[in-house]
Amino acid sequence: MSFLGLPRVFGFAEVGERPALQPKCIWVTGLPGAGKTTLANALGQRLHKLGRLPCVLDGDLLRLGLCRDLGFSEADRIENIRRVAEVAKLMVDAGLTVMVALVSPFHAQRETARALFSDGEFIEVFVDTPLEVCEHRDPKGMYARARRGQLKDFTGINSRYEPPGHPEARVDTSVMSVEESVDRVLRCLT
Numbered sequence: 665m666s667f668l669g670l671p672r673v674f675g676f677a678e679v680g681e682r683p684a685l686q687p688k689c690i691w692v693t694g695l696p697g698a699g700k701t702t703l704a705n706a707l708g709q710r711l712h713k714l715g716r717l718p719c720v721l722d723g724d725l726l727r728l729g730l731c732r733d734l735g736f737s738e739a740d741r742i743e744n745i746r747r748v749a750e751v752a753k754l755m756v757d758a759g760l761t762v763m764v765a766l767v768s769p770f771h772a773q774r775e776t777a778r779a780l781f782s783d784g785e786f787i788e789v790f791v792d793t794p795l796e797v798c799e800h801r802d803p804k805g806m807y808a809r810a811r812r813g814q815l816k817d818f819t820g821i822n823s824r825y826e827p828p829g830h831p832e833a834r835v836d837t838s839v840m841s842v843e844e845s846v847d848r849v850l851r852c853l854t
């Protein structure tokens with residue numbers, strides 16, 4: 665039965681309520697360029713094949729719409745994380761498995777996000793790619809701009825990133841392939 669007490673209609677009723685198929689919030693945090701979006705999208709594809717209903721909430725895309733009024737000051741970052749967490753909560757309650765790909769640099773706000781969810785429903789994934797690698801990748805040229813002093817409040821250069829203390833999963837995309845990282849996260853879901 666589904667969370668609404670109705671039979672599931674998406675093809676996985678036969679596997680019942682295995683924990684692996686419960687809705688989750690997979691919160692992917694890390695420096696810009698660490699590989700969050702890549703991991704979240706790859707996870708979404710894999711979860712879809714496993715019969716889940718995945719949805720990716722990507723920080724960059726949300727800043728084009730839901731959060732377009734927010735900048736990168738500390739107060740705005742806090743509000744950004746709060747909004748994304750609230751949306752993720754609504755989606756998980758609707759039965760989806762949500763991947764949040766968001767720098768989300770501050771420990772306190774990630775813990776506030778976690779507190780919205782039931783035990784075991786929130787999976788924090790730390791994309792722990794070294795700063796030097798992220799800066800070398802610099803897919804959007806942001807690190808270079810920050811180093812030139814053209815960008816203030818850029819995480820990793822002139823705005824702090826607080827690493828998770830006890831994430832459910834940690835991946836380093838400088839040494840792990842995308843598929844290895846996906847496998848690592850999936851092990852937390854079973």
Ligand SMILES: Nc1ncnc2c1ncn2[C@@H]1O[C@H](COP(=O)(O)OP(=O)(O)O)[C@@H](O)[C@H]1O
Pocket residue numbers: 694695696697698699700701702703765801803837838840841842845
């Ligand atoms: N596991 C990986 N191995 C090698 N390169 C990766 C891996 N994951 C991401 N990348 C590369 O790193 C860059 C940044 O990835 P992206 O997912 O956009 O990072 P973020 O969303 O954290 O800013 C991209 O060029 C992407 O192709």
Ligand SMILES: [Mg+2]
Pocket residue numbers: 700701702722724765
């Ligand atoms: Mg991204």
